[in-house]
Amino acid sequence: MLNTSNPNNYEYTTKHLEVHILGGIKTTKLETLRITLSVQKPKQHNVLRHSIDLYNDNQVEKLVRKIAERLEIGTSIARRTVQDLTKELENYRFVLLEQSQVTATGKQLTATEIKKAEAFLKSKDLLSKTNELIGKSGVIGETTNRILMYLIFTSRKTNNPLHCISLGSSGVGKTHLQSKVAELIPEEDKVEITVLSANAFYYFNRTELQHKLILIEDLDGAESVLYPLRELQSKKRITKTVVHKDTKGTTKTIHLTVEGPVSVAGCTTQESIYEDNSNRSFLLYIDESTEQDQRIMNYQRRASAGKIDKQGQTDAVQLLQNVQRCLKTVTIINPYAEYLELPQSVFKPRRTNSHYLQFIEAITFYKQYQREKKYDEQTGEEYIETTIEDIEEANQLIIEVLLRKSDTITGACRNHLENLKQYLKENNQTTFTNSEIRRRLRIKETTLRRYNKQLLEENYIQRVKSKTKSYCFEIVDVDEYSNLKEQINSALQNCITQIELAISPQSHHGQNGEVKTKKAS
Structure with a gap:
């Protein structure tokens, strides 16, 4: 029988022979079964070591004769042992492949887990309850940044994902916040990067990064991959042309293409250096106040005293991960998009306006279990619509981001x-x-x-x-900063007022669907 308890040394023992497969087997290249084995008679020291492709008949026949000669055993016994070993290794390789596919597709939720996650997604005040649950999972303070980051990470499942960069001085907890919120995302949906070479991104499988969250601990250590990352963010695909020699030695040009979209998150202390990346991202400034220092130190003391509810943290993480697994890709339509205008003080308004609309869509996407499914009359495509409540919640969360985007200083x-x-x-x-x-x-x-x-x-x-x-x-x-904040707040509130006026009973829809407002008598 084949014993695979040691992944680097499989054992296959019969009445006549004892075989060890050194280094295990590879699950790639299914057209070959290349192994390194050692063969001996039980309780003897005469060992034959050999590397072989078990799917190559000539190599197998040579191995059979070599075993028979070296170990002084019949060729029929040696041949039957090699054939049975090949069949056992084939079956085990299929088991490994199935396990890797399960890992890639993620955890399969039970009916109870699905019911609990869907009930949570249907609950009232979903965003505030999610924020509370994030706090229970072990994220201290940062009440706005943590829900912003969670929604940005959730947007990886949409066709227009958002990105974020956490900024702050050294030692304030940028990486800690990112890693703690990232724990709420299923393992199969994220790729964590510490150091990566410039060309590494081009050698992922074509769809391996689709709808994934890419986490960069420190942008300073990933400068070489910032360009392909920017291309993935903007164009949602990257392509590299390389020269390749085939098995016949013929040189040909091939294209390596990796498809997006992806959501990218990173941390840095140097805001001005990564301007090209920050233009494509939400900038989240870490709370460096003395109050936040006190909250974190109190938590550290309680953790050291053993007064933290570890099981409660684990349950919160598990529930939010299951919530993520229950979210399905769906088209979002914002019927109020034409009424939404950014304040004139915002820099780079074209890109910021796109981020604003995408963030509203991300909130709608997260609340998909509370939305009626509709279908396009012409294409039959399923979609859900944004509500005024989604826009109001987006405005409350994004005002600090817009405020920073409107500032002339770092x-x-x-x-x-x-x-x-x-x-x-x-x-x-x-x-x-x-x-x-x-x-x-x-x-x-x-x-x-x-x-x-x-x-x-x-x-x-x-x-x-x-x-x-x-x-x-x-x-x-x-008062310049408070005045700027009031100006942005007024501009966002004015958008809500315009929408409410447009859908009020005094307005009616024309034949072409355009909203027309009746004049007051």
């Missing part, structure tokens, strides 16, 4: 400026010096100099005369 510099405003307000000051800020806010001199240079260039701060020799500064407009 996120790190903005965080410094807001901390500076808070410090001046608490101390009833309007001016400050570099030495004071370095000491009170504990900032390195080089970092502060870099922030000041950017703030001076963008006219957020200005120099003022001082009685001392040191430079003195003041903030030009303390």
Whole structure:
């Protein structure tokens, strides 16, 4: 019988011979069965070692004669042993193939698991309940970022996936947040990258990356693959032309194509370096406040004291993974898309507008079990429609993203400026010096100099005369950021108002489906 308990040394024992298959067998190239074996009589030390393709009849006949001569045994016994071994290895290889296919397609949910996941997807206030469950899974704080990231990861199943980059200074938990939220995505749906060579992406199977989540721990360690990643994000496919020699030695040109779409997530401390990638992504700025520090340290203390509900965390992770497995690919139509306009303050409005619409679609996709399935009269294609509630929830979550997209300074510099405003307000000051800020806010001199240079260039701060020799500064407009936030909020709310007016009882639909509003008498 074939014993495969040791994957690197299979054992096949008969009454007359003992065979060891060294290194196991490969599940690729089913047209061959190449192995390295050692053959001996039981309890003897005369061993024959040989590499062979068991599907090559000439090689098998030579092996049979060699076994008979070396071990002094009949050729009929040797031939029957090799034939039976070949059949056992074939059957085991089919078992391995079936197991690998199950792993690739993912876990098969039981009826109970499906019922529980679907009931959750049909529940009221789905996004807030999902956010609460993410917190139970072990993600501390970051209430907006974590639900944003989860929805972005969920969009991998749509035809227009979203992408995100987590930004923050070193040691604030960018990678931790990404990895914890990624735990809520089934293993079969994600690819984690630490370091990858420039050409590695082109050697995936054609559809191996379709609708996958690609996780990059640190963009600094994956610079070589950023270009093919950008192409996958934009064009949803990458192609490389290489020269290849066939078995006859003939040189020919072949095309290596890898199909998308994919959802990409990464972390970095250097926002300005990856501008081409950040333009295609949602920028999620990690909470670096002292309150968040306290929340994380309290959690660490409780974990060290053994007061964390590990089983509750595991159950939350399992439920959200099952929820992901229950989501099916479906077309999304947003009947209110024409009423949605971004604030004029947003930079690169074309790409940002596309992200905004895709994010609304991602929310609709996640709430597909609460939507009536409709069918296109001409094509018969199934689809679901976005509701005003989806748009309102998207506006609440995306306002911080749009605010950052409208800012003229980097996120790190903005965080410094807001901390500076808070410090001046608490101390009833309007001016400050570099030495004071370095000491009170504990900032390195080089970092502060870099922030000041950017703030001076963008006219957020200005120099003022001082009685001392040191430079003195003041903030030009303390309320500029809150005013910008109010402007964006008003623009988004205005879109909702326009939609509500359009679908109010005073409006009616024309024959061509266009919404027309009756004039008030």
